[in-house]
Each structure stands twice: as C-alpha cells, then as structure tokens.
Amino acid sequence: MADLIEHLREGLPAEAILTDSDVTRSYANDMAGFCAAGQPAVVTLPRTVEQVQHVMRTATALRVPVVPQGARTGLSGAANAADGCIVLSLVKMDRILEIDPADRVAVVEPGVVNAVLSRAVAEQGLYYPPDPSSWEQCTIGGNIGTASGGLCCVKYGVTAEYVLGLDVVLADGRLLKTGRRTAKGVAGYDLTRLFVGSEGSLGVVVRAVLALRPAPPRQLALAAEFPSVAAAGEAVGRIMARGNAPSLLELMDGTTIRAVNAMAKMGLPESTEALLLAAFDTPDPAADLAAVAELCTAAGADQVVPAEDAAESEMLLQARRLSLTALETLRPATMIDDVCVPRSRLAAMLEGTAEIARKYALTIGVCAHAGDGNTHPVVCFDPADADESRRARESFDAIMALGLELGGTITGEHGVGVLKKEWLARELGPVGLEIQRGIKKTLDPLNLLNPGKVLDV
Incomplete structure (x- = not known):
C-alpha cells in the first residue's frame, strides 16, 4: 500500500489521491443490487x-487492478470496486473542450454530465440525443462505457451512434486515438465501436468526439390507455409497421402506473x-399524433x-421518467432488468414477466422503451428476507431466460x-466468448482493467 501511494504521488497532486478507508468505501459500488463490491486501496481523481x-503505468508496474468510474449511476455492477484496487474516478475531467456548429461535433472529457452537454449544445441550436x-x-x-440509450432512442438511436472518435488510455499507459471527427470515415477496423460498451474493461476513455444534430422542434405527446399489455404491444407493432417515426414511444404497466x-x-x-406514451417532434406533430391515436384505438x-401543448407533453413524459424511482419505493430494494426483444415479441415479453411475478409471488413492475423492444422489469423485494431475496434472484434469471427465448438480448x-456475466456466456456462445476473451487479452494482457467484469478471462 505504501509503495502504491508513493508511486501515485509522483504524478498526481495530493488532492487527487484519497486513502481514508471511510472515503474510499463510499466509491465501492454503483447502483446495482446483488453485486459484490470490494474495498479499494485508493481512489484517484x-x-x-x-x-x-x-495511474495506469503505476498499476501496470505494481500489478494493481484498476476500476474506472464515472458518476456510478450504473445498474450492473460494472463500476464496483475490487479488493485492493485503484479506483480511477473520472468525474473531475469534466470539461466541454469544443462545440463546432459547422462540423456538428462536440469534443468532451469523460466526466461531463449528460444534461450539461445537452444544454450547452442547445444554446447553439444543436441537439445531443442520447438521454x-x-x-x-x-x-x-x-454512457460510452455502457453504450447507453434513453427515451428518444426509437428515433435517434443510442450512444454508440454518436461517438465518432475516442482518446483511450490503455492498460500500460499508452494513449490510443480512434475514429475521426469527419462525417465519413472507414480507415481501418472500427476501434471506436470496440470501446463503446466495453465497460472500462479494455481502456480508459479520456476524450470523446460526439456527433450532434440540429435541434428538432418541440415535441407533442399523447397517452393511450389499454386494458392489457397485449393490446399495447399490438399498438406498438402497428405504429412501427406503418412507418411512423415517433421521437418517443414508451410503455408503463399497471404496477408502474400505480407506483x-x-x-x-x-x-x-x-x-x-x-399506458403507452408517444411523442413526435415533426413539423406537424398534431397530425402524427392523430394518426397514432387511430392506430391505438384500433388495437384496443x-x-x-x-397533450395540447409542450407543457402537457412534458408532464406526461415526467411520469415515465419517474417510473424507476417510484418502483423503488414499493420495497426496500429493487433489481432492474434490461432485456431487449424484437418489437414483435414485446407483448410476449410483458405477459411472460407478469407470469414470472405470479410464479415467484413478487411485485415486478415494467417500464419499457417500447419503440425498440427494450424492457426494464423491476423486481421489488426485501433483502432482509432471505426467502424473498432468493425468489428475487431467481425471478431475475427467469426474466433474462425469457428474453433469450424470445430472440432478444440480456x-x-x-x-x-457483474450482474449478468454468466448470462453473457449463454448469449454469445463458445466461439463468441473465445473471440471476446482474445480481444481482452490483447488490450489488457495482465487483466488489470476492471477485472471480473463483463467476462472471465
């Protein structure tokens, strides 16, 4: 420990090194349940x-594992510390380095908060969609580490589609530059996409070039009430099959609504x-909403x-944004699943989840990015009750198994x-797993970056 701190002090200011055990313990985990977390040796900022x-050169020289972290809002345990590790918190690297309206790009450090960037580019008439x-x-x-999505992804896509280039510090401390800032570019393998979604297991992102869009018109929304999730799923299928392009298409089941x-x-x-929420940011959103209203009525x-105006629309969307927080109030703890299925199987996923809730005698609420089939079943339970905790874990696994059976992803x-590591092997299969382990070994041969996360090597 003393040797580690001494080496870190050679290249970091004193305020960037935290060693008090009570302080370092506060950096031990993200927001996921059922995920083990260790005690860091030190937190660096x-x-x-x-x-x-x-930090990475020191870690390599002393063979100390490193866990990169952002705001620790993740839901899979990817930011959880390992015993004796260096926590590499990037929240102090929070500068927006550039916003270029002509090239429609922003260049940012990893600690920039999503909402801060969104508001900054909006001041210049631009839009960063992932939310x-x-x-x-x-x-x-x-967001880059988990390839995150958001409410608007049905129309605008997810984080991976907006990352043009990255600066990445590798496990041995070398700096790798990937991608581009041009509108086009196909030179070499797409290493940028390799790092997006890698959860800090292949390198540490220290700079990102992000694509921006022109700011869209203010969106208008509607709410459609259905007697069953099957009817709501039918409406989603009709809306997407017709070719509508909603900026948002979200679903809340009865449990979530009541919460x-x-x-x-x-x-x-x-x-x-x-409850199905649809919104449009087109030149004539009222006409688009009227067409969707007809499809919803026809589906039951x-x-x-x-909504009559933007304020009413925002009120409807606020209900959806509160879904996870509201479900967390039902029991002392929650496990939030993240299973995505083909849109055509959305109703089957929701009905199957309701059956799992009945089987395990648990409260499970579901909110979903219905437009792309991404469901978030939330298992509510009391961790102090051993039997209920067991049933919660088993129901969580049953939901993931259902998603794979329906042709989806975990x-x-x-x-x-940490949460879904064993399920990744089932989804990828032996050949896919072998290739991914080979990539990890090439970029991190000592297995120092976020060890024990994503896959075992």
Missing part, C-alpha cells in the same frame, strides 16, 4: 490525460393495465389523450458488469 496515464433516465447525474464517459401515482400524485389512470385502447443499454 485525475484531471488530465497525463495523470490518467500515470438516459439518469441524464442529470450520469457522465458521458459512463408513480402513489409517489407523485400525478393522477394517472390506475385502472388501466398499460380504452382512451387516447393527446442487456439493451445497462451493460453486463
């Missing part, structure tokens, strides 16, 4: 690329079994309520981390 390189639910807290580096009402007193329709909606945007 670099402000420059050179300081990050020094995870935790956008007021989560960092761009964390939001109980917490925020929003007056949502508690008798409905599914009991009622369709369009994670659409939250990542693998």
